[in-house]
Amino acid sequence: MKHTISVIFEHNFNALSRITGLFSGRGYRIDSISFGPGEEEGLARMTLTTHGDEHIIEQITKHLNRLVDVIKVTDLTYVSYVERELALIKISAPPSRRPEVMQIASIFRANIVDISPRTLTVEVTGKTDKINAMLELLRGFGILEVARTGCVALQREYQAKASQEATGIRLA
């Protein structure tokens, strides 16, 4: 089963190795990682995806929580969340095939961010499924390079607080 885990941690030079080490130590592969600065100075928020046995992932999550650098771990698998990923895709596209690539890009609401006589680079964002679908469609043209961010995710607000909010708030 796929798990999406969000980890807030103190951003020092050792934290990342400690976190990734917990997975590799158990022979678990991290499928994607994304992180950058978090909401507070000195903290970073990482979203990672992995898959495997429920029980072992629960264990890993518990160990993550015990790391000194780690502030908070949330396994988003069991809640409703917004998930997004970004990909840069460089496609082989001589001028004759450009219109077709641009059509596909526009259907996927992707932007063209670089062009050369033989290539186009597009930027696309969305759920992992959408990006996979676009890659699949572009494969016929010849994909030269792909850089994917891996997904980032935030818990949807409404589910968690639905009951307590529903009473007090009226739309303006």
Add this chain to the structure above:
Amino acid sequence: MKHTISVIFEHNFNALSRITGLFSGRGYRIDSISFGPGEEEGLARMTLTTHGDEHIIEQITKHLNRLVDVIKVTDLTYVSYVERELALIKISAPPSRRPEVMQIASIFRANIVDISPRTLTVEVTGKTDKINAMLELLRGFGILEVARTGCVALQREYQAKASQEATGIRLA
């Protein structure tokens, strides 16, 4: 100096720890990491940013190249490249302040991806600078959560092959 390094590696459970270990072993902090599946099955492409002494980063790059899992390392710092990052930002926004947040979102071409009676979650993509600028503007409303992917980057095609392409190709 900031360095943006692209690493293509065999995606096994150990590779990530080995790569991050090279940095932490020298007391170097990785500022952001992003990776997901690469252009070929079984490979992943990681974009990482770090900063520090030229000489030491050159050393780290050389060591990266020697890791068995690593296929290719490119320090993009010295070439022209396309760089993008995605951020999900959850902002405190009761109905009365929503229009203002939505205005800012529209200026930054950001999309609103979740809403609750007291919050809005926006998705924004762009260069790191743009995302920092948007975060700065939104700070006044109260930022509840931020999940950033860290940047991904691909070398611009035209510079590298400009000389060899310029001759043979005519626009259709």
